[in-house]
Amino acid sequence: MRWKLLTGGGLATTAMLLAASPVLAQDGDVVVEEVDLYVRFGGTAADIAQTVILDNIFIFIAGVLVFFMQAGFALLASGLTRAKNSSNMMMKSLMDAALGVLVFALVGWGLAYPGGDGGAWFGFAGWGIPGLMDGLPDLAGATEDGFYPLSVSSDFFFQAAFAATAATIVAGAVAERTKFVAYLAYTVVITGFIYPVVVSWQWGGGWLAERGFVDFAGSGLVHLTGGIAALVGAALIGPRIGKFGADGKPRAIPGHSIPLAMTGVFILFIGFFGFNPGSALQADMSVPVIAVLTLFAACAGALGALVSSWALLKKPDTSMAGNGLLAGLVAICAGVGSMDVVPAIITGFVAGLIVVPAVLLIERVLKVDDPVGAVSVHAVSGLVGLIAVGIFVDEASIGTQLLGAGAIIVFVGITSGILFGILKAVGILRVSAEQEIEGLDVSEHGAPGYGPDMLTPAAATA
Amino acid sequence: MQLITAVIKPHQLDAVKEGLKSIGVAGITISEVKGFGRQGGHTETYRGAEYAVEFIPKVKVEVLAAPEDTTKVTDAITAAAATGKIGDGKIWVTPVSEVIRIRTGESGTDAI
Numbered sequence: 001m002r003w004k005l006l007t008g009g010g011l012a013t014t015a016m017l018l019a020a021s022p023v024l025a026q027d028g029d030v031v032v033e034e035v036d037l038y039v040r041f042g043g044t045a046a047d048i049a050q051t052v053i054l055d056n057i058f059i060f061i062a063g064v065l066v067f068f069m070q071a072g073f074a075l076l077a078s079g080l081t082r083a084k085n086s087s088n089m090m091m092k093s094l095m096d097a098a099l100g101v102l103v104f105a106l107v108g109w110g111l112a113y114p115g116g117d118g119g120a121w122f123g124f125a126g127w128g129i130p131g132l133m134d135g136l137p138d139l140a141g142a143t144e145d146g147f148y149p150l151s152v153s154s155d156f157f158f159q160a161a162f163a164a165t166a167a168t169i170v171a172g173a174v175a176e177r178t179k180f181v182a183y184l185a186y187t188v189v190i191t192g193f194i195y196p197v198v199v200s201w202q203w204g205g206g207w208l209a210e211r212g213f214v215d216f217a218g219s220g221l222v223h224l225t226g227g228i229a230a231l232v233g234a235a236l237i238g239p240r241i242g243k244f245g246a247d248g249k250p251r252a253i254p255g256h257s258i259p260l261a262m263t264g265v266f267i268l269f270i271g272f273f274g275f276n277p278g279s280a281l282q283a284d285m286s287v288p289v290i291a292v293l294t295l296f297a298a299c300a301g302a303l304g305a306l307v308s309s310w311a312l313l314k315k316p317d318t319s320m321a322g323n324g325l326l327a328g329l330v331a332i333c334a335g336v337g338s339m340d341v342v343p344a345i346i347t348g349f350v351a352g353l354i355v356v357p358a359v360l361l362i363e364r365v366l367k368v369d370d371p372v373g374a375v376s377v378h379a380v381s382g383l384v385g386l387i388a389v390g391i392f393v394d395e396a397s398i399g400t401q402l403l404g405a406g407a408i409i410v411f412v413g414i415t416s417g418i419l420f421g422i423l424k425a426v427g428i429l430r431v432s433a434e435q436e437i438e439g440l441d442v443s444e445h446g447a448p449g450y451g452p453d454m455l456t457p458a459a460a461t462a
Numbered sequence: 463m464q465l466i467t468a469v470i471k472p473h474q475l476d477a478v479k480e481g482l483k484s485i486g487v488a489g490i491t492i493s494e495v496k497g498f499g500r501q502g503g504h505t506e507t508y509r510g511a512e513y514a515v516e517f518i519p520k521v522k523v524e525v526l527a528a529p530e531d532t533t534k535v536t537d538a539i540t541a542a543a544a545t546g547k548i549g550d551g552k553i554w555v556t557p558v559s560e561v562i563r564i565r566t567g568e569s570g571t572d573a574i
Binding site for chain 2: 242452
């Protein structure tokens, strides 16, 4: 059994009948017979199959958009760090997707969707992905409530993109000082254990799902998980050389390309239109509504960060506004399946408003060096999103939302703490001071991301 | 008047700047330069093929000083720029015939 819970009902019931049969009226115009908008399936078996195929192809396209977010994360993190680490940043985003997808397939899937009676804390359905090569799902019972239209392959494609997203959140927070091999080890553990176990609690039908926890597209399951791992990782690795002065005051280490970073933000903006509407898990008329709520929250988030950066930093800071847009997107994930318009805008705006002081607090008070603001954008905004659902959605309880958030924070905090602690104890977590000063591009990958224009004698005389 | 020119490791710049400020130096000029000395270059690897990086990035620091302050300045740079490893750089001193502050027209040691 694999599902994401569509709660709040309002959207689910607007699902449309797709199999209305056109008939020719007397005057030759094509008219559509009156249809029942509240029934998704109807008509012949072939009509039903068409609806199910449409669902599957829709999820495929949404999954492509979510995978595209890897490009956004890579550009955002690379742009907000120094040129000498640009190749390393791109490489981390590439490899956490490449390695993460295969590890998630091998073991993560079985942990995320353990089957059984549900309500569990932990379960394992076995290695690999049973039924991956099957085509259309069994259409028996397709017209009944709760029918799950996705084939295993559609489902895996979409969920694997989410696993890669959860993994890559950490890359920016630990940027410019982490050994590449340590990052690979981290990728295996988060996509093969930490993220799937958290997912099983809700989308795998576990204990949170049973208690009525609401997290439609993953403010908690994806972003809070990635954000907490990012916080623990950045804290245990320690700040970059020169980040904090002798007096303990943070110093700016400007990124090497705001245009690259903001291009990354725009790509993530687009990617979220796969992330949130795709989480409807079927092609119904909730999709465009979710898309608009996502859009509103993103815009409100950028506006919120604009206001708070202007107030706190005296200038409308470009990358902070970018962080604010992402904060709005992250925060709306949880409630986008059941919220109304105004609450969605408020949620996005508050997340954007908070992200700027969160960045300052993490840097100035916690003394944690997070070069791209990953902890603020993903952990803090994820939390804002979960709480907003508790406030604005009648069916949700704020207590359950906080319980879920707390459980994610504790579980991810402990497991990622053990992971990064072991890597640190073994001595493979952080590069040497010389390597860090030289830059990870050359010391870890052999050549700089922005290579020299070679003017060798051979080239000059050619 | 003397012009003290130092070529140092880029990451020692902060320490050198602080060292010079602490002995009362009022201004310095820096530029990013490349070159080779005894350190030589090194090789990097791009898609399996090696290439030589023969010129290493350095920072050039230029300081004007009155003759009696010259040793104080070179000592401060030496203390701050030294890591003990190859590639720490060099300092040289050249005589300067005139210095003029543009804003006020002051000249000589008054302009330093």
